[in-house]
Amino acid sequence: MDGKTAAxxxxxxxKSFGSVKANDKVWLDIYKGEILALLGENGSGxxxxxxxxxxxxxxxxxQIYVDGREVVIxxxxxxxxxxxxxxxxxxxLVDVLTAAENIILGLPGKGKLDIxxxxxxxxxxxxxxxxxxxxxxxxxxxxxxxxxxxxxVKVLYRGADILILDEPTAVLTPQxxxxxxxxxxxxxxxxxxxxxxxxKLHEVEELSDRVAILRHGHFVGDMPTKKTNAGEMxxxxxxxxxxxxxxxxxxxxxxxxxxxxxxxxxxxxxVTKLDDVSxxxxxxxxxxxxxxxxxxxxxxLESIAGLHRAEGGSIIYVDPETGAEEELIGKDPRDISDMGxxxxxVPEDRLGMGLVGDMDLSDNMMLRSFxxxxxxxxxxxxxxxxxxxxxxxxxxxxxxIETPVRRLSGGNVQKVLVGREISSAPTVxxxxxxVRGLDINSSYTIYELINxxxxxxxxxxxxxxxxxxxxxxxxxxxxxxxxxxxGLIPGRGATKRRVGLMMTKLGGGTEDE
Amino acid sequence: xxNGKVRVPLVHISRRSALPWYKAWAIxxxxxxxxxxxxxxxTTLLTGEDPIQIYISMLDGAFGTSRRIWVxxxxxxxxxxxxxxxxxxxxxxxxxxxxxxxxxxxxxxxxACMICLDEVLPNWLLxxxxxxxxxxxxxxWGLIPAFFKAKWNTNETLFxxxxxxxxxxxxxxxxxxxxxxxxxxxxxxxxQQSQAGWLPMIGTNRYMLNVLIVAVITVLxxxxxxxxxxxxxxxxxxxxxxxxRYVGIKVERVIMRTMLISGALCGLAGFLLVAGTDHTITTxxxxxxxxxxxxxxxxxxxxxxxxxFATFLIVFLDRGASxxxxxxxxxxxxxxxxxxxxxxxxxxxxxxxxxxxHFRGRHAKEAAENV
Numbered sequence: 058m059d060g061k062t063a064a065x066x067x068x069x070x071x072k073s074f075g076s077v078k079a080n081d082k083v084w085l086d087i088y089k090g091e092i093l094a095l096l097g098e099n100g101s102g103x104x105x106x107x108x109x110x111x112x113x114x115x116x117x118x119x120q121i122y123v124d125g126r127e128v129v130i131x132x133x134x135x136x137x138x139x140x141x142x143x144x145x146x147x148x149x150l151v152d153v154l155t156a157a158e159n160i161i162l163g164l165p166g167k168g169k170l171d172i173x174x175x176x177x178x179x180x181x182x183x184x185x186x187x188x189x190x191x192x193x194x195x196x197x198x199x200x201x202x203x204x205x206x207x208x209x210v211k212v213l214y215r216g217a218d219i220l221i222l223d224e225p226t227a228v229l230t231p232q233x234x235x236x237x238x239x240x241x242x243x244x245x246x247x248x249x250x251x252x253x254x255x256x257k258l259h260e261v262e263e264l265s266d267r268v269a270i271l272r273h274g275h276f277v278g279d280m281p282t283k284k285t286n287a288g289e290m291x292x293x294x295x296x297x298x299x300x301x302x303x304x305x306x307x308x309x310x311x312x313x314x315x316x317x318x319x320x321x322x323x324x325x326x327x328v329t330k331l332d333d334v335s336x337x338x339x340x341x342x343x344x345x346x347x348x349x350x351x352x353x354x355x356x357x358l359e360s361i362a363g364l365h366r367a368e369g370g371s372i373i374y375v376d377p378e379t380g381a382e383e384e385l386i387g388k389d390p391r392d393i394s395d396m397g398x399x400x401x402x403v404p405e406d407r408l409g410m411g412l413v414g415d416m417d418l419s420d421n422m423m424l425r426s427f428x429x430x431x432x433x434x435x436x437x438x439x440x441x442x443x444x445x446x447x448x449x450x451x452x453x454x455x456x457x458i459e460t461p462v463r464r465l466s467g468g469n470v471q472k473v474l475v476g477r478e479i480s481s482a483p484t485v486x487x488x489x490x491x492v493r494g495l496d497i498n499s500s501y502t503i504y505e506l507i508n509x510x511x512x513x514x515x516x517x518x519x520x521x522x523x524x525x526x527x528x529x530x531x532x533x534x535x536x537x538x539x540x541x542x543x544g545l546i547p548g549r550g551a552t553k554r555r556v557g558l559m560m561t562k563l564g565g566g567t568e569d570e
Numbered sequence: 571x572x573n574g575k576v577r578v579p580l581v582h583i584s585r586r587s588a589l590p591w592y593k594a595w596a597i598x599x600x601x602x603x604x605x606x607x608x609x610x611x612x613t614t615l616l617t618g619e620d621p622i623q624i625y626i627s628m629l630d631g632a633f634g635t636s637r638r639i640w641v642x643x644x645x646x647x648x649x650x651x652x653x654x655x656x657x658x659x660x661x662x663x664x665x666x667x668x669x670x671x672x673x674x675x676x677x678x679x680x681x682a683c684m685i686c687l688d689e690v691l692p693n694w695l696l697x698x699x700x701x702x703x704x705x706x707x708x709x710x711w712g713l714i715p716a717f718f719k720a721k722w723n724t725n726e727t728l729f730x731x732x733x734x735x736x737x738x739x740x741x742x743x744x745x746x747x748x749x750x751x752x753x754x755x756x757x758x759x760x761x762q763q764s765q766a767g768w769l770p771m772i773g774t775n776r777y778m779l780n781v782l783i784v785a786v787i788t789v790l791x792x793x794x795x796x797x798x799x800x801x802x803x804x805x806x807x808x809x810x811x812x813x814x815r816y817v818g819i820k821v822e823r824v825i826m827r828t829m830l831i832s833g834a835l836c837g838l839a840g841f842l843l844v845a846g847t848d849h850t851i852t853t854x855x856x857x858x859x860x861x862x863x864x865x866x867x868x869x870x871x872x873x874x875x876x877x878x879f880a881t882f883l884i885v886f887l888d889r890g891a892s893x894x895x896x897x898x899x900x901x902x903x904x905x906x907x908x909x910x911x912x913x914x915x916x917x918x919x920x921x922x923x924x925x926x927x928h929f930r931g932r933h934a935k936e937a938a939e940n941v
Contacts, residue, residue, distance in 0.1 A: 074584070115584075117928065364815060391818035400816070410816045413809040420802075424817045427802050434797050 061088040064219050064250035070119035079105040083276045092251045094265035098294050098496035099468030102274040103254050107221050111143035112136035142212030143221040148204045150196045157192035160211045182213050186243040202233040219250045228350050231557040238264050256496055258287040272296055295498050303504050303529040311339035313375050314516035315485055320370035322356045330356040332540045343517040345531030349560050353540040354520045358487045362400040363390035377484050399483035401475050411474050414463035418444040421462055422477055447476035468499040486510050489520035524553050538563050586926045594923050601919035605912040631893020632886050644777040647784040648839055650881040652863035654791045655835030658828045661872045663808040668730025669860025671737035672708040672833040676840025678741055679707035681851040684760045684767035696767050708837015709830045716829030720822035741853050759849050769846040780846045792874040804828055
């Protein structure tokens, strides 16, 4: 292919987990001086494939060639020795150490640690590619994007020529994403081979030179990014045509349903997480909450659901039938959920809150309903039916209802969680990161579900990471910045740039900044 | 192209997905057979005795006479009772290694009632009071660490362990008070004449009642864990405390309630020991069952039904080992060696049920030329 040299060639790679073939005879070429976007739905085997390249899994069959030489990668160390470095979604940094200390952690060296020369080398790498990193800064003082930068520099410091980034933009603001892309382009121009795994097609179009697509563990094809478009990529991923539109009907008959007044919340260490937050959520509308991760989104939802103690302020719930107002602060979480306030929070590890990994689908459905059983005993029949319904309606890919949810792929786990919350027919639906890490097809299923709830007259509070979606889906957007309300703007007509600025600076500063 | 040597690892390990139950049991069966073979070889090498004779002697020790069978059943009943008691706690991932102390608390309460209320209450009422007292005593002994865990998140492992020593010292203290005859350093048989507070015999069988009570508890515990709201809450708290809080389960309350039950059942085991079999109290009356039961509970993966088999195995090995020691004039330790080997295989085979080994395959070289 036009004079490019292959950095990595993967041939006939097969990897099974029990009876499931995660990868089936996959061929993949990664070229030097090129950014490859690896696409596929959830559970299509992207991460498995890359994990085999970075030494986390060992393939059952197939060969890997690096620079034309067949290699065996048994451990992450083998991968490093071959110049392959992977930047995972979850950062692996020691908080109390500085950037430079984290970067040399685990590297062999002489008896005495010469942190100055390390710092110098880190600066040299940073200048070369345009990173902004202070080698002497402690990790706990860093923002998410700075931590990511340290991870990337760490990999480069170890001499990686092949970089794999697993959903690098999931936690970044648009401005930070732009910076990251600039750096990646510099690295590409320097001759590095870069693979990024992402679900955001507009990023693929913006950044990558070539796309490779996996579907159900099979390699479907690859092509230059210029010669394709979002529609075609989606069709290849899903295997059939998909319409990429999010509906946003006008709210019907909005009524005041939830009013948060001057809410102030602290975490266990006494750090203020929410500072004088006020807003109203109406029935039949979707209120988006935007903000850099850790700006108080979690505390906001948990306070409403009664799971987090509020220091001050009030949360008023208006009963849809009687119009009676009730104060939620100080109420038991169980009573709040009985009133019709449902919370589905998808944490980073997807399982930690709301689902029990080792239990099967039916038992997980029971988490919400088990108290309704007669007397002392649980009712197992209705959760089982509910599980069957959710599996059918949301097209959950599972061997059976009796499969522990831990065995399902991330997207399917989320469908189970969101499906259960929606099934409780709530009047207020609080949902956070509902599509975290989900592929296009599943994401749209979830958006549809949320829109259906909106049409039912539910007040939806949607905390999301993807600004494009927030802008398309939400009727109004509440922007949080450091625990304060930076602004509350209509979703129609809002621009990504405006919201991005409001996320980083209270009020968003001046428009023409 | 470079055709240098490619080092495919000889073996690599991967996790299995679910294994059908019959395969899992086949693996366990093979493990037991292998264990017996290894034990046989060891026996011949170390003692020169015929391994077949040793196994026969083991079986004889456990099943040889009807009295031996009843002793076996009685031992199974008590160990099973303690294992069942600890199971809800462990299922909740509450490391209750205070079974010893909770049993002793139950023993102490039972003995105290027998000694102090003898001739005060009619026999049936005395037994009822003893039962309630032992349940309460064990329950409180379990509740104390749970309360501190729930309120201040103290470490339950250390706490329950320390509570064992407190219980042992308490028992030692009361043994001095109740000493009979004075100066002997032990309590002797309580109410030997009146037999007040002794659990009644069924027919001529002294242990039958114990066995029946524990059989009923086994079924109740199975139902409790599997079909009740409490049992469900215990599983959720054990698997993910955060999820439990998210769905509005009061984790503190579940911890305290479960430990109350766990301790109370240990107390019941103490009641059965004092009132049903021993009719006396010593500091070593529980014979480390509080710890052995931890192993039983995990070995059975918290299933009351499997627990029956697991206790049978442990008690059988124990009885068999002491029989070998006396029959062949071997050191007691030899029986322990055999027990150790068998347990090693049984626990070790779980690895092969969870993981799969892949050996260096044929496919490694074939495609090399294609590049």
